[in-house]
Amino acid sequence: MGVILTNVFKAFEEVEGKPKYVLNNVHLKIEDGEFVCILGKSGCGKSTLLNLLAGYLKVDAGRIMVNGKEIDGPSAQRGVVFQQHALFPWYTVQQNIEFGPRLKRRKDARKVAEELIMLVGLKGYEKKYPGSLSGGMAQRVGIARALANDPQVLLMDEPLGALDAMIRHNMRCEIIKIWEKTKKTIIFITHSIPEAVYLADRVVLLKDGHIEQDVRIDLDRPRDIKSPEFQEYVDIFEKGLTENEAGLLIAE
Amino acid sequence: MAQDEFLLINKPTEKKYFAPAVSRRTAAIKKAKSNKWYKLFSLLVFFLIWQYISNLNLEHNWFNPVFLPSPYMVLETGYSYLMKGTLFIHIGESFYRMISGFIIGLIVSIIIGVMITSWKWFDNMVTPVLNLIGPIPVLAFLPMFLIWFGIGEGSKISLIAYATFIPMLGYVTDGIRNTDPHLIRSAISLGATPFQVFTKITFKSALPNIMTGMKASLAFTFSALVVAEMMGASSGLGFIIIDSKNWFKMSDMFLAATLIGLEYTIFHGILSALENVILKWKKEGISNAVED
Numbered sequence: 001m002g003v004i005l006t007n008v009f010k011a012f013e014e015v016e017g018k019p020k021y022v023l024n025n026v027h028l029k030i031e032d033g034e035f036v037c038i039l040g041k042s043g044c045g046k047s048t049l050l051n052l053l054a055g056y057l058k059v060d061a062g063r064i065m066v067n068g069k070e071i072d073g074p075s076a077q078r079g080v081v082f083q084q085h086a087l088f089p090w091y092t093v094q095q096n097i098e099f100g101p102r103l104k105r106r107k108d109a110r111k112v113a114e115e116l117i118m119l120v121g122l123k124g125y126e127k128k129y130p131g132s133l134s135g136g137m138a139q140r141v142g143i144a145r146a147l148a149n150d151p152q153v154l155l156m157d158e159p160l161g162a163l164d165a166m167i168r169h170n171m172r173c174e175i176i177k178i179w180e181k182t183k184k185t186i187i188f189i190t191h192s193i194p195e196a197v198y199l200a201d202r203v204v205l206l207k208d209g210h211i212e213q214d215v216r217i218d219l220d221r222p223r224d225i226k227s228p229e230f231q232e233y234v235d236i237f238e239k240g241l242t243e244n245e246a247g248l249l250i251a252e
Numbered sequence: 253m254a255q256d257e258f259l260l261i262n263k264p265t266e267k268k269y270f271a272p273a274v275s276r277r278t279a280a281i282k283k284a285k286s287n288k289w290y291k292l293f294s295l296l297v298f299f300l301i302w303q304y305i306s307n308l309n310l311e312h313n314w315f316n317p318v319f320l321p322s323p324y325m326v327l328e329t330g331y332s333y334l335m336k337g338t339l340f341i342h343i344g345e346s347f348y349r350m351i352s353g354f355i356i357g358l359i360v361s362i363i364i365g366v367m368i369t370s371w372k373w374f375d376n377m378v379t380p381v382l383n384l385i386g387p388i389p390v391l392a393f394l395p396m397f398l399i400w401f402g403i404g405e406g407s408k409i410s411l412i413a414y415a416t417f418i419p420m421l422g423y424v425t426d427g428i429r430n431t432d433p434h435l436i437r438s439a440i441s442l443g444a445t446p447f448q449v450f451t452k453i454t455f456k457s458a459l460p461n462i463m464t465g466m467k468a469s470l471a472f473t474f475s476a477l478v479v480a481e482m483m484g485a486s487s488g489l490g491f492i493i494i495d496s497k498n499w500f501k502m503s504d505m506f507l508a509a510t511l512i513g514l515e516y517t518i519f520h521g522i523l524s525a526l527e528n529v530i531l532k533w534k535k536e537g538i539s540n541a542v543e544d
Contacts, residue, residue: 056437076443086434090456090533099452100442129533149442 001067003030003053003153003185008062010048019060022048024209026062030202032152035179035186037200039193039237044206046189050157053187054080067152076100079146083158085138087130093117093141094126100149109148116144119178136167143175147182156188160195172198176221193241197233198223205240213240276543299323321503326510329503343511346488349405350477350515353412357473358466361417365424366450382421390415390476394483408480415476416469423465427458460534463527467520474516489515 008026011019022045030036040046051057052064055074064071066078074080087096094113101109117123120140130138139159146154156175160168176199179186190196196203197217205213217233224230274282306322309315321329333339368375394411401407431454439453481490489508496504528535 054437054441074437074440076441078441080438080441082434082438084434086432086438088435088439088453088456090459092533099439103443103448131533145438145442 002032002034003187004028004063004065006063006065008049008052008064009060010045010052010057011060021209023052026209026211028204028211028214030185030187032185033183035188035199035201037188037190037196037203038206039190039196039203039241040206041191041241045209046191046206047157049206050080050155050187050189053153054078054155076104076149077151078153078155079149079151081139081142081146081154081156081159083161085130085135085142087138087141087145089130092127092129093122093133096130096141097144097148099145104149112148113144116148119147119181120144120174135163136171139163139171140174143178147178147184151184153185153187156186158189158191160190168195173222175199180221193234193237194225194230196237197230198225203233203237205237207241213237280543318500318502321506325503326506329501329507330511333507342488342492342508343515345485346477346481346490346512347515349408349412349480349488350473350519353409353476354416354470354473356409357413357416357469358420360413361420361424361465362462364417365421365428368421368425369428382418386418390472391479394479398484403484408477408485411480412473412476415472419469419472420462420465423461423468424458427461427465428454430461431457460531463523463531467523467527470516470520470523474512478512 005026005028008023009019009021010023011021013020026049038046038049048057052059053066053071055071055078071078088099091099094110094117097113097116098109101112106112117126120143122137122140122144125133125137130141133141139162142159143156159175160171163171172195175186175188188196188199190199197219200217202214202216204211205215213236215233215236219227219229219233303323306317306320306325309320310317330339333342364378368378390411393414394407397407397411397414401410435453435457436449439449444452477488478490478493481488482494485491489512492508493505496502496508
C-alpha cells in the first residue's frame with residue numbers, strides 16, 4: 001500500500017512548443033508510516049509534487065496511487081498543513097480543529113479536538129481566534145486540524161518556513177513526537193537540509209524536476225545535530241544540491 | 253568617550269515610571285466608549301445652534317421666520333401629529349417600505365452575486381447589462397415602476413429593492429471573489445463538499461464586504477424611499493414633505509426630513525452593532541497600524 005507515484009509528468013507552460021516539465025518522469029514509493037522529506041531549492045517542483053499529492057493539481061501524465069486507489073481530487077484521507085497555516089479566521093482554535101470531524105457529523109468532534117489541543121500544547125487557547133495567535137501557535141493549530149480527520153497521509157508544505165529559528169527547533173521535536181504517537185505517513189516539504197536530516201526516515205532530493213537522490217537516514221532519534229554522522233548526511237545533500245553549479249550553498 | 257560625558261548621558265532621570273494600572277489598549281477601548289457620548293453631544297449642539305439662529309431671526313427679522321422653523325416648532329408639529337394619531341402611521345409605513353425593499357434587495361444581490369461568481373456564462377450574460385443600467389438614477393425608473401407594479405406598495409418596495417440591489421451586487425461579488433484560495437483548499441482537504449465550502453468558507457469570507465456594502469447601500473435605499481413616497485403615496489415621510497409643500501407647511505417638511513435622518517441614523521447604528529457581533533473575529537489581532 002502506501003503512496004506510489006509512477007511516471008509523473010507535470011508542466012505549466014510550453015517553451016518553444018515543448019512542455020517545460022516541472023516534474024519530469026518522477027517515480028517514488030512511500031511505505032505506510034514512513035516519514036519522508038522532499039528536499040529541494042525553490043523552483044525544483046517540490047510544492048508542485050505536494051499539490052499533486054493533495055489533489056489540487058492533476059498530473060499531465062502518470063499515476064499517483066494512495067493505498068491502492070488512484071487519487072482524484074482532494075480528499076479527507078490526505079491531510080494538508082500549509083506554510084501560511086490557512087486557518088479559518090472566523091472560527092476559534094477549537095472550531096478550526098473540529099472542522100473536519102463536524103463535517104462528518106461525528107458525535108465525538110469536541111472530544112477529538114480537546115485531545116488534539118492537549119497533544120499540540122494549546123490548552124487555554126481554545127476560544128482564541130487565529131488572528132491573535134503567534135506564527136508557531138497558528139501552525140500547531142494547522143497540524144491539529146489536519147490530524148483531527150485522522151488521515152492516512154499527512155502532507156506538510158514547508159510548515160515551519162515562516163517561523164523563527166528557536167520555534168522551528170521546538171516544532172521539529174513536536175512533529176517527531178506527534179508522528180511517533182500517531183504513526184501517520186508524513187510527506188514533508190522543506191528547503192532546509194538539516195531540517196530534512198533531523199526529521200526524516202528518508203530524504204528525497206528533488207532537482208530540476210527529477211529525483212536526484214533518495215537516501216535513508218540511519219540515525220537514532222532524537223538525533224544530534226552536532227554529531228559527525230549527522231554532518232555526513234548534510235554533506236551528502238549539500239553536494240547533491242550544488243553539483244555542477246558554481247557557488248556554494250549556504251545552509252539555513 | 254570622556255568620563256564626564258558618559259555620566260551626562262547616563263544621568264538618572266528625574267521622572268520615575270511606575271507600572272500602569274491598565275494597558276494602553278484597555279484605555280483606548282474606554283476612550284472609544286466615551287466617544288459615543290461626544291457624538292450624541294454633537295447632535296445636541298446642532299439642534300441648539302439651529303434653535304438659537306431661529307430665535308435671533310425672530311428678534312432681528314433677517315428673513316421670513318416661516319422659512320426656517322425652529323426645532324421647538326418642529327417638535328410642536330410632531331406633537332400635533334402624535335395627538336392626531338398619524339405620526340407613527342407615517343413612520344411605520346416608511347419603515348415598512350424601507351425594510352422590505354432593503355431585505356429583498358439584499359437577498360437578491362446575494363443570490364445574483366453567487367450566480368455571477370459561480371457560472372462564467374451567467375457573468376458574461378448579466379454583467380454587461382447591469383453595467384449599462386446600473387448608473388441610471390433610480391428616479392428615472394420611477395414612472396416605469398409605477399406602470400409595471402401599480403401605484404400600491406409593489407412599485408415602491410420594488411424600486412427601493414432595486415436601488416439597494418445595484419450597489420450591493422458589487423460588494424457581494426468582490427467579497428466572494430477575494431476569498432483566499434488556501435482557505436478553500438484546506439476546507440476541501442478536510443472533506444467539505446462544494447456547498448459546505450460556500451456556506452462555511454466563501455460566504456463567511458465575503459461577510460465583511462457584505463456588511464460594508466449594506467451600510468454603503470443604505471443611503472441609496474433611503475433616497476429611493478423618499479423618491480417613491482414623494483411621487484405616488486398617500487402616507488409616509490416622503491409624502492409629508494410633498495404634501496406640506498402644497499400647503500406651505502414648513503414645520504411639517506422639517507419634521508419629516510428630521511425623522512428620515514433619525515431613522516437612517518438608527519438603522520445605520522443597528523447595522524454597525526450587527527457588524528460588531530458577526531465580525532467579532534476581526535477584532536482580535538492588529539487593530540491599528542500604530543498605537544496612539
